[in-house]
Amino acid sequence: MFRPAGFAWLLAREGRVLWRGSILVRTHKYVLAPVLITGLMFQGVALALAAQIVRHPLPPGQMVLVANLNLFFFFWLMLSRAMTAAIDVLYGRGDVDFLLASPIPPGRVLAVRMLGVAGSVAAPWVLLGGVLANALAVYGQLWALAIYPMLLAEALVVAALAFALVVLLAGWTGPKRARRAGHMLALVAGVFIFALGQAPRFMSSAALGRFWQALLPVGDARGLRYVFANGLLGHPWALALSAGFSGAVFWLVWAALGGRFASGAIIAAAYRPGGSAVRQGGAFRASPFAAVLMKNLRLLTRFPGVVTQTVYRSLTLVPVVMILAGRLRVGGGVEVVAPLLVFLTGQLALFFISVMVGSDESPELAASAPVAPALRRRGALAAAGYATLVLMALPVIGVLARDAALLADLLPGMAGALASNLALGLRLPIPLVRADFGKAQTGTVLGLILGVGVSSAWSFAVWLLVAPHALGWLLPG
Amino acid sequence: MSEALRVRGLSKSFARPVIAGLDLSIAPGEFYALLGPNGAGKTTTLRMIAGLMRPDAGSVCVFGRDVLADPLGAKAIMAWLPDEPLLYDRLSPMEYLEFVAGLWRVEPALAKSRAEELLETLGLWAHRFERCEGFSRGMKQKTVLAGALIHEPRFLLLDEPFTGLDAASTRLVKEILQARVRAGAAVILTTHILDTAERLAARIGIIAGGRLLAEGDLAALQRQAGVAHGSLEDVFLQLTAS
Numbered sequence: 001m002f003r004p005a006g007f008a009w010l011l012a013r014e015g016r017v018l019w020r021g022s023i024l025v026r027t028h029k030y031v032l033a034p035v036l037i038t039g040l041m042f043q044g045v046a047l048a049l050a051a052q053i054v055r056h057p058l059p060p061g062q063m064v065l066v067a068n069l070n071l072f073f074f075f076w077l078m079l080s081r082a083m084t085a086a087i088d089v090l091y092g093r094g095d096v097d098f099l100l101a102s103p104i105p106p107g108r109v110l111a112v113r114m115l116g117v118a119g120s121v122a123a124p125w126v127l128l129g130g131v132l133a134n135a136l137a138v139y140g141q142l143w144a145l146a147i148y149p150m151l152l153a154e155a156l157v158v159a160a161l162a163f164a165l166v167v168l169l170a171g172w173t174g175p176k177r178a179r180r181a182g183h184m185l186a187l188v189a190g191v192f193i194f195a196l197g198q199a200p201r202f203m204s205s206a207a208l209g210r211f212w213q214a215l216l217p218v219g220d221a222r223g224l225r226y227v228f229a230n231g232l233l234g235h236p237w238a239l240a241l242s243a244g245f246s247g248a249v250f251w252l253v254w255a256a257l258g259g260r261f262a263s264g265a266i267i268a269a270a271y272r273p274g275g276s277a278v279r280q281g282g283a284f285r286a287s288p289f290a291a292v293l294m295k296n297l298r299l300l301t302r303f304p305g306v307v308t309q310t311v312y313r314s315l316t317l318v319p320v321v322m323i324l325a326g327r328l329r330v331g332g333g334v335e336v337v338a339p340l341l342v343f344l345t346g347q348l349a350l351f352f353i354s355v356m357v358g359s360d361e362s363p364e365l366a367a368s369a370p371v372a373p374a375l376r377r378r379g380a381l382a383a384a385g386y387a388t389l390v391l392m393a394l395p396v397i398g399v400l401a402r403d404a405a406l407l408a409d410l411l412p413g414m415a416g417a418l419a420s421n422l423a424l425g426l427r428l429p430i431p432l433v434r435a436d437f438g439k440a441q442t443g444t445v446l447g448l449i450l451g452v453g454v455s456s457a458w459s460f461a462v463w464l465l466v467a468p469h470a471l472g473w474l475l476p477g
Numbered sequence: 478m479s480e481a482l483r484v485r486g487l488s489k490s491f492a493r494p495v496i497a498g499l500d501l502s503i504a505p506g507e508f509y510a511l512l513g514p515n516g517a518g519k520t521t522t523l524r525m526i527a528g529l530m531r532p533d534a535g536s537v538c539v540f541g542r543d544v545l546a547d548p549l550g551a552k553a554i555m556a557w558l559p560d561e562p563l564l565y566d567r568l569s570p571m572e573y574l575e576f577v578a579g580l581w582r583v584e585p586a587l588a589k590s591r592a593e594e595l596l597e598t599l600g601l602w603a604h605r606f607e608r609c610e611g612f613s614r615g616m617k618q619k620t621v622l623a624g625a626l627i628h629e630p631r632f633l634l635l636d637e638p639f640t641g642l643d644a645a646s647t648r649l650v651k652e653i654l655q656a657r658v659r660a661g662a663a664v665i666l667t668t669h670i671l672d673t674a675e676r677l678a679a680r681i682g683i684i685a686g687g688r689l690l691a692e693g694d695l696a697a698l699q700r701q702a703g704v705a706h707g708s709l710e711d712v713f714l715q716l717t718a719s
Binding site for chain 2: 283286303
């Protein structure tokens with residue numbers, strides 16, 4: 001056992017709290033099976049990918065570029081998550097005052113929180129990147145295993161910057177807006193990565209070539225300016241330097257924030273008496289269903305991160321719009337948008353119904369009212385369905401204008417994806433918000449996996465309807 | 478006139494019996510306090526009366542309406558205020574009252590005027606369009622109290638209603654509740670503040686281990702406890718000591 005109140009003891013407790021708040025734990029008793037199956041599938045794909053990478057090695061300059069790009073994306077994706085996590089551990093849990101009142105040195109508490117955030121934001125990427133690194137190591141490319149220490153080193157820098165940013169923003173505008181800033185950062189990073197992936201569709205090959213050329217290392221690819229990329233590529237000197245730099249940044253931020261944290265100034269700075277104002281209400285209705293629906297729509301639009309999460313899921317609309325506008329040709333033609341829209345309908349429905357399930361803070365209020373027990377369920381389904389249909393209306397009008405005949409297959413598919421994902425999300429909502437301290441998650445990864453599966457199934461069915469010969473190439477002759 | 482509340486043989490067990498054959502009667506226009514040590518079964522009793530939990534045995538009637546046979550009819554004339562505020566942090570008090578009034582089908586114009594009056598009376602008028610998430614515990618408690626009163630219930634079930642309220646708000650809420658009782662409503666409340674129970678309630682019931690140990694006004698309780706001239710605290714401690 002660890003010594004009480006020691007650094008390791010505190011870190012172990014922090015790890016336990018973060019683990020219990022993670023989406024994998026306390027979600028569903030059968031969640032580990034699909035997660036394991038998905039992991040094995042990923043490992044299989046990674047082995048095939050690794051075989052190709054080994055067979056077609058890139059020149060050193062291009063390897064540095066690839067490493068730099070990975071580090072860049074990891075950085076921004078981790079930073080947005082780290083900001084949200086920092087807000088949770090500083091302001092969300094509500095236990096900082098309690099710990100500051102204990103005999104544990106405050107600097108130790110802060111260091112443990114920062115390390116906990118670093119570990120939690122690195123974990124998913126370590127698991128994801130580790131799959132490819134393991135596969136490369138199987139083929140004798142042991143340098144790839146450097147991803148483990150490099151991601152942890154990068155997470156230290158990210159966590160330190162996130163804490164500094166959050167303290168600054170929370171003191172200035174409050175934790176809620178700081179959280180929104182984290183969500184916006186995630187959105188911008190996501191859209192940028194998506195746009196970069198789609199670049200061949202909207203940039204000429206010459207312009208794209210010039211773009212990548214400009215990003216290639218200038219001069220010696222093993223130079224100090226590419227130290228992080230070389231660290232990721234497994235060069236020991238670069239690995240040591242990167243780790244040293246990360247540790248230094250982490251220590252600097254910890255030292256800079258330590259005094260204010262110990263005095264309670266960081267927590268106190270975020271205190272905002274009173275709630276934020278909302279648009280004027282006052283439209284009373286004598287209908288319980290209308291009241292529930294209105295309440296649900298309000299909670300939906302005020303859900304933290306609803307805009308960023310919706311935009312994330314709606315990125316599918318970018319190729320849809322480009323296809324409908326004639327700027328992009330994929331496969332047979334315009335009919336490709338039908339399965340895309342069906343998939344998006346399912347994903348939006350699952351998201352919105354999960355928000356509704358997670359937002360119902362006081363279900364017993366409606367239970368104590370003179371209304372049928374099914375009203376709450378119907379209200380949640382109606383609000384989530386309505387929000388989905390509102391968002392999908394515009395692309396459907398686009399299809400109507402471009403190829404109205406497509407609607408005969410599209411609309412039933414959308415209805416199926418909508419209904420099945422609403423029903424699924426009501427029972428197995430996806431994890432959306434970190435559980436309050438000491439409380440269980442409302443969402444489950446199983447819902448997420450099944451939701452993607454159900455949406456894909458409807459999408460595939462509609463694809464076969466709009467393009468009957470889609471799988472013709474599989475048939476002999 | 479029919480009783481406001483008639484509970485007969487109410488029983489509920491979880492791992493062990495929580496309520497065992499409880500009988501209660503409350504008249505219209507009566508303020509009744511249900512006292513008991515922690516884990517005595519007070520909240521479970523109120524939840525069963527409110528129709529939120531089905532008893533294993535027994536019956537519950539509110540103003541002649543059977544809670545088990547006609548739960549919606551009984552709920553229509555009841556309000557339940559739990560010890561933790563049933564609130565939505567991302568709604569404002571006005572929006573919360575819109576929601577509650579809708580659930581109880583209060584006519585819109587009437588609901589609006591009652592909401593405005595309640596928010597004004599409870600000192601929430603300046604905050605009526607602010608989200609509840611930044612409210613203090615007392616402000617949240619006053620918001621849910623407004624919700625409990627907006628449909629003018631004939632029977633109020635209040636579980637620790639004064640938690641988090643300051644002295645002025647506590648007095649205000651007491652006055653509001655007493656006014657409701659004078660208008661013919663019945664109130665049953667649980668509290669650990671014995672002074673409040675003694676001053677407010679016409680009758681007090683003391684339960685422990687899921688059974689009603691004693692019931693009546695202070696004089697009756699003193700007789701039942703065998704504590705002549707003792708305070709309610711003395712009586713309570715004497716009755717629940719075993």
